Amino acid sequence: MKVAIVKYNAGNTASVANALARVGVEPLITDDAELLRSADKVIFPGVGEASTAMAYLRERRLDEAIASLRQPVLGVCLGMQLLCSSSEENETECLGLLPYEVRRFPGVGLKVPHMGWNQVTDLRGPLFDGFADGEFVYFVHSYFVEVGDHTTALCRYGERFAAALSYGNFHAVQFHTEKSGKVGERILENFLNL
Amino acid sequence: MLAKRIIPCLDVKDGRTVKGTNFIGLRDAGDPVELAEKYSAEGADELVFLDISATNEGRKTFTSLVSDIARRINVPFTVGGGISTPDDIGRLLGAGADKASINTAAVRDPSLIESAARNFGSQCIVLAVDAKLTDDGWRVFLNGGRMATDLDAIEWMRRGVELGAGEILLTSMNADGTKDGFEIELTRSISESVTVPVIASGGAGSRDDFAEVFVRGKADAALAASVFHYGEIQIPELKRFLQMRGIEVRL
Numbered sequence: 042m043k044v045a046i047v048k049y050n051a052g053n054t055a056s057v058a059n060a061l062a063r064v065g066v067e068p069l070i071t072d073d074a075e076l077l078r079s080a081d082k083v084i085f086p087g088v089g090e091a092s093t094a095m096a097y098l099r100e101r102r103l104d105e106a107i108a109s110l111r112q113p114v115l116g117v118c119l120g121m122q123l124l125c126s127s128s129e130e131n132e133t134e135c136l137g138l139l140p141y142e143v144r145r146f147p148g149v150g151l152k153v154p155h156m157g158w159n160q161v162t163d164l165r166g167p168l169f170d171g172f173a174d175g176e177f178v179y180f181v182h183s184y185f186v187e188v189g190d191h192t193t194a195l196c197r198y199g200e201r202f203a204a205a206l207s208y209g210n211f212h213a214v215q216f217h218t219e220k221s222g223k224v225g226e227r228i229l230e231n232f233l234n235l
Numbered sequence: 236m237l238a239k240r241i242i243p244c245l246d247v248k249d250g251r252t253v254k255g256t257n258f259i260g261l262r263d264a265g266d267p268v269e270l271a272e273k274y275s276a277e278g279a280d281e282l283v284f285l286d287i288s289a290t291n292e293g294r295k296t297f298t299s300l301v302s303d304i305a306r307r308i309n310v311p312f313t314v315g316g317g318i319s320t321p322d323d324i325g326r327l328l329g330a331g332a333d334k335a336s337i338n339t340a341a342v343r344d345p346s347l348i349e350s351a352a353r354n355f356g357s358q359c360i361v362l363a364v365d366a367k368l369t370d371d372g373w374r375v376f377l378n379g380g381r382m383a384t385d386l387d388a389i390e391w392m393r394r395g396v397e398l399g400a401g402e403i404l405l406t407s408m409n410a411d412g413t414k415d416g417f418e419i420e421l422t423r424s425i426s427e428s429v430t431v432p433v434i435a436s437g438g439a440g441s442r443d444d445f446a447e448v449f450v451r452g453k454a455d456a457a458l459a460a461s462v463f464h465y466g467e468i469q470i471p472e473l474k475r476f477l478q479m480r481g482i483e484v485r486l
Contacts, residue, residue, distance in 0.1 A: 055331050059306050089356050148430060154358050154401065156432050157455065158238040158280055158485040177238060177485040179311060181358045198237060220311045220333065222275065 042233065045080035047107065048072040050097040051089035051119055053219075060219035064230050074106035082233060083110055086219075087119025091143070091184070092131040094123060104136055113235040114211050121206075121213035122184055130184050139208050141186050146199065154183045155198045161216070166193040166207050168214070168231050176224050178204070178216035185215060236483040239449045240280035240456035241470060242434060243463045245270060247316075248287050250296035268303050274463065275310045277470040280485060282308065283336070283404075283458060286316035298330050305331020313361055313404075321350050328355055336361035336404055339377045342384060342391070345398055352399025361434075362400035364392055366421060367408035373421055380408040389424055396429045403429060404458065406436040414440025414462070422452035434458050442468060442476045449482050 044061060046054050048070045061068045061084075068084070069076060077083055085107065087094060098104045107114070107124075116124045123135050128143035135143070146153045158177040161169075185202035188195065194205035196215070205214045212232065218225040246253050251265040263269055271282050284304065286297040294317060301314055314327050315336030324335040335355075341348050341362060351360045365376045366388035373388035392403050405425055407418030417438045426433040432455035435448045439459035448454045462468040474484045 055329075056305065056333070059331065060309065062306065063309060088358070152430055152432055152455065154431075155237065156358065156402065157240050160236065181311075183358075217311075220309065222309050226309060 042066065042082065043080045044068040044082045044084065044233065045077050046070045047077065047083065047085045047103065047120075049094065049101070049103060051094035052086045053088045054086060056217075056219045057084055057086045057117065060226060060229060064226050064233070066233060072101055072103060074102070074109070077106050078109060081112055082235070083112060083114045084117065084232075085114060085120035085124070086117045087121075087123060088181075089119055090130060091119065091122060091128040091133040091135065094119060095133050095135060098123070098136075107136060108138060111210060113232065115218075115232045116211065116213035117219070118182060118215060118217055121186060121215050124211055124213055125186055128184060138211055139186075139191070139206065139213065141189055141191075141203070141206070143184050143186055145184050149199075151199045154181055155185075156181045159196050159198060159216075161194040161196050161204045163195045164193065166205075167235055168205060168207070168212060168228055169194060170231050171227065172224075178214075178218070178221040178224055178228075180216045182215060186213075238280065238483050238485040239454070239477065240434075241278070241445070241473065241484070242281045242283055242456055242458040243274045243279050243470070244283040244285060244436070244458050244460045246285050246287050246460065247297060247300065249290075249293040250288075250300050253287070267300060268307055271304055271308050271312070274470065275308050278474055278485065279310065279470055281310060281456070282312040284312060284314050286314065288317070298326055301327055301330040301332050315361070315363055315404075319347075321347070321354055324351050324355060324360075328359060334359045334361050334402070336363040338363040338365065341395065342375060342377055342386065345394065348395055348398040348400050352401070357399045357401035357431075360400050361402045361404050362392065362395040363404040363406070364388060364395075365406045365408050366418075376408055380411070388421070389428065392425050393429060396431050400431065402432050402434065404434045404436060407438060410438030411436070413438055416440060416444040417448035417452060417454070417457065419447060419452040422448060422454050426453040426455070432456060439468075442473050445473060446477055446480045446482060449477070450480075
């Protein structure tokens with residue numbers, strides 16, 4: 042199986058590549074549209090700030106490349122947020138592939154970023170095959186995707202937000218699968234088995 | 236619920252762990268990667284690696300060690316010790332560390348926090364502060380607690396957060412090494428006055444100490460070294476204990 046990781050300025054590509062290697066896959070890290078399109082699976086990771094990341098993606102025409110993907114794609118953390126329509130982080134227009142808004146945690150009585158291990162519930166869909174409600178996964182984020190019809194995992198931090206969603210061939214998780222211990226590795230394996 | 240985090244800390248010199256030589260079931264107790272794997276398998280929520288090498292050669296070894304850790308460990312880890320420039324941070328994050336902790340260099344030049352947060356994001360910049368109770372209140376100490384400053388610890392941590400630190404690692408020099416419990420009052424003051432997570436460090440001796448620092452000290456995470464290294468507290472048992480006390484942990 043060919044697995045590609047989108048290479049850009051906000052990707053923690055090495056961490057994701059390491060996690061894939063632990064489950065037995067050697068990924069290709071690339072920003073070449075053709076290579077991305079010819080992969081069986083594509084992972085779109087991310088750590089950083091939305092507007093800077095989007096500017097870079099547009100400049101390299103990676104926005105068009107990602108939009109053209111028809112195979113299963115997994116957005117991780119900032120990658121999930123960038124797949125949405127827009128983000129409150131510096132009022133950024135995002136890729137618009139997931140019909141959701143990205144909002145900031147209000148930070149009233151809660152520490153922001155939401156950092157650490159939290160539980161995911163109301164799990165559905167193939168990414169969570171074999172999981173019971175209440176698994177802990179690792180989050181680091183100040184912005185979140187609102188809950189909607191395509192939410193496949195919920196998390197609560199003050200309010201409920203989408204910890205994961207699936208929309209057509211686009212799947213996304215707000216937590217860091219690559220840092221979520223054995224649970225995260227099983228979610229990656231489930232994605233690779235789609 | 237967001238879980239309280241348990242964080243073992245490993246001191247590394249020239250690529251080998253120091254302290255903690257009586258581990259059971261390890262092929263090589265000095266190998267930081269093997270020890271880290273053991274802790275993460277037992278349920279450590281994060282790990283901290285402090286480089287205490289005194290030489291450039293030791294530092295280089297540490298960077299390649301960080302790559303090995305990143306390949307084999309599936310939970311987040313922070314690195315610290317001797318970080319003095321954004322380049323140092325870039326090198327360690329590039330090698331696969333999730334966060335970098337800065338201490339003395341940030342006091343010498345607070346703009347380091349700002350530039351580090353701007354370049355790498357606040358979420359990966361940990362401000363480590365060694366505080367000691369003096370006649371004038373809690374003061375910041377440098378160089379592993381050997382050098383006094385006249386900086387007020389609480390003010391410094393608040394300022395660090397304003398400059399962009401995404402997390403505070405607070406070590407009480409009074410409590411460190413005593414096994415008499417974490418410094419509760421100071422931890423709570425900080426935790427209530429900053430908007431970022433606080434890791435309490437120094438003084439862990441019993442399971443009760445961890446419960447206290449989470450409940451009364453309002454810490455988001457607790458860090459310890461020797462109680463884990465010498466097997467005095469086992470992480471799975473500690474977490475079950477905390478859960479029985481009504482504290483949210485990842486089991």
